[in-house]
Amino acid sequence: MNKHIRTLMAAQAAALLLAGCQAVVPAPAPAQSPEETAPAEAVSEGEATEETEAAAADTGAADTAEETAAASGAASFEDSKKLPKYTYTGAEKYLDVISDHIISTETDGGLSDADVYIPYTLIVETDETDPSDIKVYGAYGIDGYNLQNTTLMSVTGSFGAGIIHLSDKGDGTFEVISSDLPMTGEESMELFAPVEGLFEKVSKAMDTEAVKAQEEALAEYVSENDLNITQYQYFGHKPVSIGGAETPEEAQSYRYESPLGYEVSYDLRDFTLSGDDDSDMICLVDDNDSGTFMLAAVQDTKDPDEAITLALSDAEADSFTCTDAVIGDGISCRKTVYDETLEDGRIFRYVGYAVPVNDKVLTILIETTWEKGVSEMSTEDLENVFKDMLASFALL
Numbered sequence: 131m132n133k134h135i136r137t138l139m140a141a142q143a144a145a146l147l148l149a150g151c152q153a154v155v156p157a158p159a160p161a162q163s164p165e166e167t168a169p170a171e172a173v174s175e176g177e178a179t180e181e182t183e184a185a186a187a188d189t190g191a192a193d194t195a196e197e198t199a200a201a202s203g204a205a206s207f208e209d210s211k212k213l214p215k216y217t218y219t220g221a222e223k224y225l226d227v228i229s230d231h232i233i234s235t236e237t238d239g240g241l242s243d244a245d246v247y248i249p250y251t252l253i254v255e256t257d258e259t260d261p262s263d264i265k266v267y268g269a270y271g272i273d274g275y276n277l278q279n280t281t282l283m284s285v286t287g288s289f290g291a292g293i294i295h296l297s298d299k300g301d302g303t304f305e306v307i308s309s310d311l312p313m314t315g316e317e318s319m320e321l322f323a324p325v326e327g328l329f330e331k332v333s334k335a336m337d338t339e340a341v342k343a344q345e346e347a348l349a350e351y352v353s354e355n356d357l358n359i360t361q362y363q364y365f366g367h368k369p370v371s372i373g374g375a376e377t378p379e380e381a382q383s384y385r386y387e388s389p390l391g392y393e394v395s396y397d398l399r400d401f402t403l404s405g406d407d408d409s410d411m412i413c414l415v416d417d418n419d420s421g422t423f424m425l426a427a428v429q430d431t432k433d434p435d436e437a438i439t440l441a442l443s444d445a446e447a448d449s450f451t452c453t454d455a456v457i458g459d460g461i462s463c464r465k466t467v468y469d470e471t472l473e474d475g476r477i478f479r480y481v482g483y484a485v486p487v488n489d490k491v492l493t494i495l496i497e498t499t500w501e502k503g504v505s506e507m508s509t510e511d512l513e514n515v516f517k518d519m520l521a522s523f524a525l526l
Contacts, residue, residue, distance in 0.1 A: 207381075210245040210277035214355050216347075224266055224304060225251055228294055231306040236272050242286040244274025250347040252335045255328060261298035263307070267328060269336045270294070270311060271344065275362065279381040281369055281398055282348065282362040289340065291318040291332045349373040365402045366413050386410075387526060390428050391487050395522040414515055422507075424516055425495045434464040434484035437491035441482055445470045457483050457494070458523035467509050481513050487525060494523075 218229040232249040236242070249272040257265040271289035275282035292311035296304045312318045322329035349372055352359045360375035369377065387393045389407050396403075396412065404411045409427040416422060429437035435452045442450070447468050455465035463485040470478040483494040496516055498507055513520075 207279055208277070208357065208359075213246045213277060213357075216246060216248045216351050217354075219350065219354050222253070224253065224256075224264075224294075224296060227296065227304050227306055228266065228270070231294065231309065232270055232272050235309070235311070236274065236286075236288070242274050244285050245277045246282070246351075247272055247274045248282075248344075248347050248351055250340070250343040252332075252339055252343055254332045254335050255325075264296040264298065264304070266294040266296060267322070267325070267332065268292070268294075269332055269340065271340065273344070277359075278384045278398065280358060280360040280377055281381070281384075282359055282372075283402070284362065284364050285404075289336070290315075291322065291329065291336065293321065345370075345372065363398065363402065365404050366415065367402070368415050369398055385522075388426065390426055390492060391526050392426070392485075392492060393522075393524050393526055394519050396519050401519070412516075412519070422498050422512065422515055423496075424519070425497065427493055427495075428487065429484075429491045429493055431491055432486070432489060434486060434491050437484040437493050438464065438466050438482045441484075441493040441495045442466075442468060442480060445478065445480060447480075452484070455483065457485060457520055458525075459521075461485060461523065461525065469509075479507065479509055479512050481509060483520075485525070494520075 216229070216233065218226045228251055229249045232251070233247050236247055236249075249270070251271070252269040253266055254269070255267040257267075269289065269291050271287070273284045273287035276285050277283075290312060292309065294306060295308045295310075297307045298304055310321055312321055318332075319329050322332065348362055351357075352372055352375075359372060360377040360381070361369040361371050363369040369382075371377070382398050383395060384398055385393060385395045386403060386405075388405060388410055390410060394412075400415055401412050402415060404413070409425060411423055411425050413423040425441075427441065429440045431437050431440065438450075438452055439447070445468065447470070450466045450468045452464045452466045455463050457463050463483050465484075466480075466482045468480040468482070470480070472478070479498050481496040485492045485494070496512055498512060
């Protein structure tokens with residue numbers, strides 16, 4: 131039985147800015163000398179009021195929209211498209227050019243498109259015998275993040291042991307001439323074999339220092355660019371504070387707009403999302419590792435019942451019944467409930483919705499099919515996990 135296996139993805143973390151509200155007060159008129167004083171023309175009370183209001187409006191026109199947003203309590207978040215590129219600003223030798231190289235290696239292939247890429251490096255040993263080929267042995271990691279309110283959500287990344295080769299340009303700067311960044315531990319072990327004990331040394335650093343190096347890189351990025359980013363997150367895991375920052379309650383609720391033509395709201399502490407142009411997986415953050423998740427996909431059919439059949443194809447569903455239902459705020463759809471019992475007694479449960487969207491059908495399939503079944507979870511329990519998210523469902 132094929133189960134959904136997805137690459138690590140997810141989305142936008144941004145900074146919460148609450149604008150302050152100021153009252154506009156007209157400035158007092160400058161004092162006049164007796165020679166400058168002249169009889170004033172009589173002005174009616176209504177005319178005086180109109181002039182005062184016009185002056186006040188003119189003085190504060192530039193701030194009106196910002197103050198209105200603040201007064202209404204609306205939250206504004208930083209534009210993910212304007213996130214600055216990461217630049218190493220520390221003092222450790224070689225890390226500036228190595229960081230730039232790691233980012234280029236990750237992005238030049240065009241295989242991923244994150245809002246920002248943040249590398250982190252553990253230099254374990256260097257061989258500076260030949261200035262034209264300085265060998266830097268260590269572990270090199272990078273994560274691509276999307277911005278979700280004030281959260282950096284990791285959507286791609288890599289981390290492994292390797293060698294960066296540098297050349298001394300003679301003016302106090304260096305350039306990367308090549309890099310050996312193996313894809314597997316076995317390849318790294320072979321690469322480090324000529325230097326006895328070095329692979330074990332690098333492996334130990336990876337086990338004990340990687341998280342600290344990553345979080346220092348994140349904190350540096352946020353601080354250097356004065357960003358109100360408070361936490362980072364991996365798919366399936368709860369958010370982690372960056373530098374002890376606190377995340378406002380309103381920033382934990384995220385409204386996701388899918389390229390599939392729908393949107394939902396969820397709490398970043400309870401769910402994580404991995405999505406692309408073809409499908410979305412929203413996974414429950416669960417310490418018990420039940421694997422409960424929701425899979426959204428557009429099926430190439432106009433028939434809702436056929437769409438549910440396609441969505442359940444991995445489960446090899448042989449018989450189920452579809453009924454009329456409502457999702458979100460009164461959106462008509464079709465619904466089915468299906469249990470798949472395996473030979474070993476495990477039960478995989480499914481609740482499926484089919485929502486017509488233009489000339490196709492969007493299916494929402496809630497499942498307990500992550501390597502193991504949760505037989506004690508009823509269909510009602512499963513659906514209740516996603517109750518609030520389903521209530522927030524809307525078409526774009």
